Amino acid sequence: MAITEILPGIHYVGVNDRTTTRFEGLWSLPSGVSYNSYLVIGEKIALIDTVEEAFGSRLFENIREVIGERKIDYLVVNHMEPDHSSSIAALRLRYPDLRIVGNAKTLQMIGGYYGIGTGTVEVGEGSTLDLGGKVLSFHLIPMVHWPETMVTWYADEGVVFSGDAFGTFGALDGGITDSQVEPERYWDEMRRYYACIVGKYGVPVQKALQKVGGLPIRTICPTHGPVWQREIPRVVDLYDRLSRYEGEPGAVVAYGSMYGNTEQMAERIARELAEAGVRRIRVHNLSYADPSVVLRDVFRYDTLVVGSPTYNAELFPPVEQLLRRLEARCIPQRNFAFFGSFTWAAAAVRRMKEFSERMKWEPVCGPVEMKQGYSPAMIDPCRSLAAAVAERVLRK
Template sequence: MHNKNNITEKIYWVGTNDRRTHIFENYWPLPKGVAYNSYVIVDEKVAIVDTVEKGTMDEYLDNIEEVLDGRKADYLIVNHMEPDHSGSIRSLVERYPEMKIVGNKKTFPMLERYYGVKDNLMEVREGDSIDLGEHKLNFYMVPMLHWPETMVTFESNNGILFSGDAFGAFGTLDGGIFDDELDLDYLEEEISRYYSNIVGKYGRPTQNALKKLGGLEIKMICATHGPIWRTHIADIVAKYDKWSQYKTDEGCVIVYSSMYGNTEKMADNIARHLVKKGIKKIRIHDSSKTHPSYIINDIFRYRGVILGSCAYNGDVFPTMETLINELEHMGVKDHVLGVFGSKSWGGGGLKRLNKFAENIKWETIEVTPEALCAPGQEDFDQCEALADGMAKRLKELYS
């Protein structure tokens, strides 16, 4: 670390930046990398809050030793057991064998099954606290944000919320660690893409957590990824409140799957007519090119969603199938949906999209264009009717 990263006089960031990993959880692209945040509180007792992914463990252990300067850790607070935050626990236990591991009753079975660790456990329940000296740690359970054992730790003397994955972001911490030291415009998409894809399924638990923590006087939020929030706390909390209620803006996300460009022509035609009807915020994605995480991020942002697929082996195109499966699993709510497709003989793409429309239970536009081979004038007329229906509904919702 070479210089200590103080959050306060006695609390330190000892996390790591990972610019080598290309995909997070072996699925989500990381074009701007990711940070693993861990924290050390140095008081009469020493507490480490969360750890880092094992790939950056050597640097992490050096960071801790530099801060502790020969002292031992008394407590390890485990807010969340996902391996990108628990991956260094076994090494810490070996280094500080007398350290008490603090978690809740759902933490410890995972701890044993992942790492074989079952000694020196200290169970905490809702509202329990630990005094370190000047610092007091208070524990609150936030189940399914986004795992069942998840909890948060509030250091009440400084008003610091150690929030686990809540309020996190993709992207490394380049030079600074605080929100007001970093270019938040550069990280904006990584903040919302992180929420929509990692936390997005859990809107209700997020709302429950926001209500539970709403009475705390929070002066700083220390998540396990992304910036430490101290200047824009109200902004990030407001975003989580909006996103977790599935509130969206006027606009339309069009996603198509096309082998030879015919379905793409229909997508462009739909977009053109949406613009003519006054819908300016339009995002068009080719499902074969754009990773679902970016598409889902846009879907969390805009109310209208129009999906189109060619037929492929009598079914929907594989990359579109991946997207709609993910949307179904995530249970994304409260959108207006349109579907279209093309086929050369038996079809299948539109049939599967219609099934998706039934499953997802969004409001739907009734017009469902399906071109035979290349789209002709009749098909473009249908595309225009679909666009008209979507634009009319969006204008009704946002006027």
């Protein structure tokens, strides 16, 4: 069996992208990303999802390597985001008799994106497609993370083609399945992917997990990252905890600083947290930190401490950007504390208090506010804030 044949008659034909620097034009890709596509071969052949169009020629060569000059009968579209659908038009030109399978929302989007309105097959919840020897069924999981998203289920082998669910950043370095790669390198990339891409949609993810969790799954074929077989319990558990916004005990200290004074408060608070016994501490200077890494850590840990100087009577812009991203992801609860500084007119602390009220996060203690430069007089207030935060973190 070739390394790309995941199971008899199921082949990986996806591609790696090691050149794009920003996923969705936003999120860094230091280890690249894979766009996963799969062939299911019975008497007829179905391709499940395509790849980003810049890599379409590689997809077509991978397909040809598996099936030669045979034609593809069906394209199943689980998810319409262009990194998975933008090769559809070129695929139709190559296989003009190809029938495109999708639900009603999918087919509308195919028309809107690619002008294709013929040669389609509409499916709904529980619909089936018989390839002759292999029967696929379809299950809708809307808003994970687009409204048209569905999964494809092949019951005979216990395979779910899950779309973006259970996906990760990170290209595939040779192997395809989790037994062929080093899975440890993907867990933080899965957290980062979830926090950036799916993080707003915890409730739909929980509904999808309940639906998919009833299937006897032995293989998960996502559209990014490794194919999961050995690590399925850990993958599902991680998605379950992320979608319930359940943080592990630990503290993220995220701050902005123009001239180093607010930074000294952040460093003192982090040092005092460690002195109090907190071991999982992540400190981020938001002027330099990768936003996707900060979001990953906020999703991972149960406590967030934010610091900001006043800037133009508002929050320092990188701090404001972080708080807006957190609001957009509707995180229901974190242990929260905040600190700030000003020179002549205080505003940052007030803005962070307003943020906590909008999020309905009850701060673990009152804020620390500094006027002008850092001095030894700030040690005790920072120590008191850290003590209150540490008590909450270590309570579990």
